[in-house]
Amino acid sequence: MTRKDLLGIEELGREEILEILDTADSFHEIATRPIKKVPTLRGRTVINFFLEASTRTRTSFEIAGKRLSADVINISPSASSLSKGETLIDTARTLDAMAAECVIIRHNMAGAPHTIARLSSSRIVNGGDGAHEHPTQALLDALTIRQRKGRLDGLKVAIVGDIAHSRVARSNARLLTKLGSEVWLCGAPTLLPPSLDGMVSENRHLLRATSRMDEALDGADVIMMLRIQFERMSEPRFPSIREYCRYFGLTRERVARAGSDVIVMHPGPINRGVEIASEVADGPFSVILNQVSAGVAVRMAVLYLLLGA
Amino acid sequence: MSAADVGATLDKMADAVVEANRGREVVLLGIQRRGVPMARRMAARIGRIQAAPAIGTLDINLYRDDLTRVASQPVVRKTEVPVNIDDKDVVLVDDVLYTGRTIRAALEALCDFGRMRTIQLAVLVDRGHRELPIEANFIGRKLATKDNEVVEVKLTEIDGEDAIDVMEIT
Numbered sequence: 001m002t003r004k005d006l007l008g009i010e011e012l013g014r015e016e017i018l019e020i021l022d023t024a025d026s027f028h029e030i031a032t033r034p035i036k037k038v039p040t041l042r043g044r045t046v047i048n049f050f051l052e053a054s055t056r057t058r059t060s061f062e063i064a065g066k067r068l069s070a071d072v073i074n075i076s077p078s079a080s081s082l083s084k085g086e087t088l089i090d091t092a093r094t095l096d097a098m099a100a101e102c103v104i105i106r107h108n109m110a111g112a113p114h115t116i117a118r119l120s121s122s123r124i125v126n127g128g129d130g131a132h133e134h135p136t137q138a139l140l141d142a143l144t145i146r147q148r149k150g151r152l153d154g155l156k157v158a159i160v161g162d163i164a165h166s167r168v169a170r171s172n173a174r175l176l177t178k179l180g181s182e183v184w185l186c187g188a189p190t191l192l193p194p195s196l197d198g199m200v201s202e203n204r205h206l207l208r209a210t211s212r213m214d215e216a217l218d219g220a221d222v223i224m225m226l227r228i229q230f231e232r233m234s235e236p237r238f239p240s241i242r243e244y245c246r247y248f249g250l251t252r253e254r255v256a257r258a259g260s261d262v263i264v265m266h267p268g269p270i271n272r273g274v275e276i277a278s279e280v281a282d283g284p285f286s287v288i289l290n291q292v293s294a295g296v297a298v299r300m301a302v303l304y305l306l307l308g309a
Numbered sequence: 310m311s312a313a314d315v316g317a318t319l320d321k322m323a324d325a326v327v328e329a330n331r332g333r334e335v336v337l338l339g340i341q342r343r344g345v346p347m348a349r350r351m352a353a354r355i356g357r358i359q360a361a362p363a364i365g366t367l368d369i370n371l372y373r374d375d376l377t378r379v380a381s382q383p384v385v386r387k388t389e390v391p392v393n394i395d396d397k398d399v400v401l402v403d404d405v406l407y408t409g410r411t412i413r414a415a416l417e418a419l420c421d422f423g424r425m426r427t428i429q430l431a432v433l434v435d436r437g438h439r440e441l442p443i444e445a446n447f448i449g450r451k452l453a454t455k456d457n458e459v460v461e462v463k464l465t466e467i468d469g470e471d472a473i474d475v476m477e478i479t
Contacts (some may be wrong), residue, residue, distance in 0.1 A: 001382070022384075026368065026388070029388050033422060034421070034423060035421040035422075038372065039372060040376065100402070299430050309383060
């Protein structure tokens, strides 16, 4: 990979995406070894700079870095000087002066990692910026799908839930349409973006939206459920959780509308009984925990491809 | 070296591995990429005489000492080591032995998989110019080469033909 930073799926070409997925496939094996560590990034420093709550992604990057022998440092919101009034730009300059080779940034403002990337000579990885992008999540989802289905092109993928506030939906829609999957975005009209134009830059015809869950699930190869992001809503977007659940909750009956070898995914954290029934989350079609393992492999691949040469 | 020579040489190397490891269970580990089909062929040859040995693949790129120096980033391929190689006799298989740095990396990689009884080395071509104290146990062909020459091993599985070419880089 020749780019300095990984900021979004938008700027990645098909070949780059496949290079990351193929490399991640090779890294999977390291997790099965008695000693789960290779010396590749010895002496390199990776800073996890997470200004928004995160357990899964931060831990996943931390494990990925440590398995590659990098020194990993975590900065959390309460520990950071941003809470003492420092601007993002000053923080970026400070991080840069520490000469860490790589900084993973999660921020509640779309574009924050891009701003820091322009100011910093460190390699910047977007760990999620507002409702904009979450590239490593889309990559790990694609890896999970490819491991189960053997391909990405020609699949029907239904992404159901709070689409409007979801960087996961955005990054996934971009990645999957680039690689030839048909993506159905499904949610209450108030939870869908006002327009799909501009969401993807190529293969626009592969992106569809609907508020009828049955239409999205019909014959689907992959169902991806999303959490409702109450924290990003300034006002309620639907009458009640019970009503939401009735129209958009994934139950066993609804799973039956999809293909017989459908896989059910969720980026987590899951809200049992809201967007997904427990029996589905723990059921035979669920690959939710496979996604977590794929996450470590994908993040190792990203760190290796950015820092390994 | 021609196609028939490559085949016959691999057979001889396989026979030598059997001879040197009588009564022991060997595991053949092919170093990505051309060591992999070599290990497969040697295992098949051994399988005609006795029980075929377990085989595996090893990618050493994560253990290279020159990652920051190589011009283009190496592609990391699959490592698949049989379940338990603790206390086994492991034969590393590679196409060309040159500086010895690949083998050093392979030895470091293997340390993460346990403690083998022995680690042996089989190479199709030993072209000299070692930079580390490493020697092979089984050598298909020794070639006296110059520093500005490249030894290219071709195998049917990857290159469509078996051959060994020595070329001068200008």
